[in-house]
Amino acid sequence: MTELVDAPVAVSYLQSSTADEDALLARFAPVLDRIARDEAVRERDRTFAHDLVRELNERGLGRLRIPEDHGGLGASLEQTFVVLSRVAEADPNIAHVFRNHLAFVEDRLNARPSEGNDRWIRRFLAGEFVGGGWTEADNRTLAAIATTVRRDGDHYLVSGAKYYATGSLYADWLDVIGKSDDGSLLTALVRRDDAGVTLVDDWGGFGQQTTASGSAAYTDVPADPADVFPVSERFVYQGHFYQVAILAVLTGIIRGALRDGVAALHDRRRNYPQGLDPVPARDPQLLQVIGEVSTQAFAAEAALRQVTRVLDRLAAAHAAGDLERRAELVTEAQVATDHAQLVIIEAALTATSTVFDALGASGVSKDRALDRHWRNARTLASHNPRVYKARILGDWLVNGTDPVPDLSAFGRGGQGN
Template sequence: MAEIDEAPSSHTTEADRHAVRVIADDAEALAVAHELASRFAHGAAERDRERRLPHDEIEWFSQSGLWAITVPKAYGGAGVSFVTLTEVVKIVAAADPSLGQMPQNHFGLVDVIALTGTEEQKRYFFAQVLNGKRFGNGFSEKGTKHVLDLKTRVRRDGEHYVVDGAKFYSTGALFAHFVPVLGLDDERKGWLAWIPQGTPGLSVIDDWSGFGQRTTASGTVVLENVRVPASHVFPAHRVSDFPTLNGPISQIIQASIDAGIAKAALGDTLTFVRTRSRPWIDSGVERAGDDPLTVREIGHLHIQLHAAEALLERAARVIDEIAAKGGISEDDVARASVAVGEAKVLTTEIALLAGEKLFELGGTQATLGEHGLDRHWRNARTHTLHDPVRWKYHLVGNYYLNGVKPARHPWN
């Protein structure tokens, strides 16, 4: 079996490293997100239609410094609030939700490093992130009983670990400098191995065929006797063994993507109704925008979106408050999980509703391929399947009615 170096060579040249922006604070993060979103929105429909992977765009994204905004201030990052993080993700996802989803696991993994890494690991990997390096993921598997039924194995071999298995739904792995892979040891404890792209035995296959989120490269990762130095392996089980905010953080990023999809769908609905739609013959008006039933539906959609955004911001503030006080308890994690669960219910529902209502209010011509408007519903339907919203209702109800704390895992 081939081995990799303890400190893998950078994929970024010296010249590129100087071009990587280091964002200083929350205000700068939001400004950069708005600037990038305007670039990402251009050509988003065409990329979706042609399933053209965003090679240039992903470089702009990580070079912008946004992928490093959650690196703690003690290690040179901006350490932005979760209110800011959710807003950044929402802004980017509204422009192109495939790009908005790309750093989803990356941000969760930065938190894993902070929670479980040694001081040496934190210094090394946070520096990599600040240098523009991207983390993909190799978490989920196809054909198992449930999401935590993993076949991938990680075993210790001297100063290395050996990883064998196969993953799917590996968002962003094709573009990643490191592919963190989750596997179980002989005691069925979870370990995360940060595997540099190009490592012998690591294959990333672009075979994602989902009808939505088409350019996320969420395909297959195959691992055959991959050797990883111990310095690149983290005890992932500790994230759930003890009370941490990793689950709520992972979930609030998901909800932010859905809020962005909803915002984009509603924006395109307004534009189409104003410029192309015709009023119904019984409405007695000349413009579709004056049709009272259309006006009513637009009002309803905005109320639902603003309610979802309000719960999303509230959940982010809950996480910020708990993170700031330190000494996180089981009650703290439960409160954060429930707050995020409430937000995720509404962001899921408005994303799907806005994507559907676009066609009802836009009319038959809104379905024409030349407009590319079907991507909003397809993206919403695909991304919201990450975990079932019906279980979020159960989580919230069981907490308030029976005092049952949500299980601690990345889906709560």
Template structure:
């Protein structure tokens, strides 16, 4: 794994800056972090890897190549341990920097970024809890590069009870049931599983990807984020050790804001990638229309304005994400415990407002980009459609319409955001 001193990282950053491509240099000017130290110095070490993943992303999308290799490289590099404390083998970076990392990961490949959402959420859960043998055991595993995937959501389950059950069999706890939206689990070492005991109590645990009785099916058929493996996981008498069980609502107090801001950071990265792609396509395009403003699209002011719109949307989305990430950092630092105190409520309201702006802005930008090119932009091999499809797909998770109402209710009536959200049949 990469484990450099701050001085070494700074020198590496200077070398990389000298060797940047024109695209990288312009992207850094438009969207790079304003602070010269901290995140910039750390992420510079991983820039070649992110560029490699980005170079593979179009072919992966068109040919449906699942990103096993890309995620393995991220694990080997140490980047999946970005927020794991240094004493457990991680990079020990603060929470607010994580969302800049997610933007950069999503710029490289949004499927890879979203596949790690549950993983980084599990790390944050462990960092939030009081230190124990449990948290130390898992932080050391994650610090070594092991990753966790999602196994919480279900299709057809009730809102107040999971269909997946934890029960006793032959003196051991076993899991039975099926999960959907198991994002990233196909690539993970562990699954974070949530279910109900026979008396209805919520319980969580970790199950190894290789456990007997655990089957993950790549049957995700969404219009976007096609390579996230967000399909089905079946549990058939999957055995769980007693010391892995966690009862009740064990989520960290600011988890709702965390997971939704992660989505928004992914969307910001998607828009950034779209801006880079449309800029390159316009720069390289030689075909033009007789009634255009210039023989070459790269010098046509109307075409340049479209590219500017897309780039500005990417900038705005990233800036809003960074701002909301500071509020989330404040919630984490407040150590408000199990209760959602003022810092957590503020973070939630920040993120819900961000949702209302970022989704319409980026959906429009990734549709508008087609106006900068001709009919060839719609060819499947160009892959430009994936940006709109991916944002539209992410935007359907926990739809913003309900949270926009929450903002209005708070401003008008002072009503705080509701507690943990659940989805299910009634």
């Protein structure tokens, strides 16, 4: 286990990035090549990639944001989400498994240094992995949440049921939200193998087949007070982080669809009589389709970088203790996240569908499994309602209406499912 370096008391553990993006991508490239090689097979057979998730975590994916002088890789948020998008290009299911873990790491980095948080940093460095889900199994809202985190002597007891417990089957810890005795919301971290924890692989969606996004039940599961936190104290850009993690995965899906579309067109041997060249790979109209898919990948990557740069500025303001600047950037981050969501979701759904226009009937072969790109994109895009985003942006631009007035409990962002 990596030892922590002594440091003076600070606002948070956050520091300026010291990582090089190319070096980060090179660090993960060997395992990403192997992940991509068998992705379609895992999708078809619904095989959980425990070894590959573990290897990515061992190479440092789970500690990307931890500063180098604390034993991490010192990545910025922009670098973190670019790396995550490359993981998603190889396998979007594996990338999505890291969403809850990376978000909880970010939460602990935002927290004021303490003995309890030092312990969490050491856990992350040792490779301990966090999964979980906040959504109630019966679709209750947070206001009517039934899960409880109640005090019992020198510890807490967690009871309730959750759905969309993404990454739970890969995790060492589960991040659970419940009501305390006084009705306030608490986050409790419990060990996956504790007595009283039941995980069920019952996810029924047509996408995200291997993300372990099923149900979790908790019956009087003990939680250490050092692992229980008021939800109101979770990091201010938590909602944005969760959303951008999904957008990073969607960006990777577009890149994967482009990669597979190029390969499939290159391999195609026959063309239709209406074609402009008997060789499909030389047909200008089919090449145009691939070119258009490439522009959707370009737009998604540009939007992802734009929104993550805003988040980096927000994190820097928090680290500096500049609360006034932080408040301004929360709204800027929400607007940027909404814009990016509209751009990237539209690009993902369009790219993963129109790529078939370049391929003909052979493109729907089960062996190629190109439908997985659309199914995964459509499933991820359904996590939060993009249908409202353009209206919210317009109302903010024209009338100055707060884009997120009803989500203050989560630092004015939205987590989604």
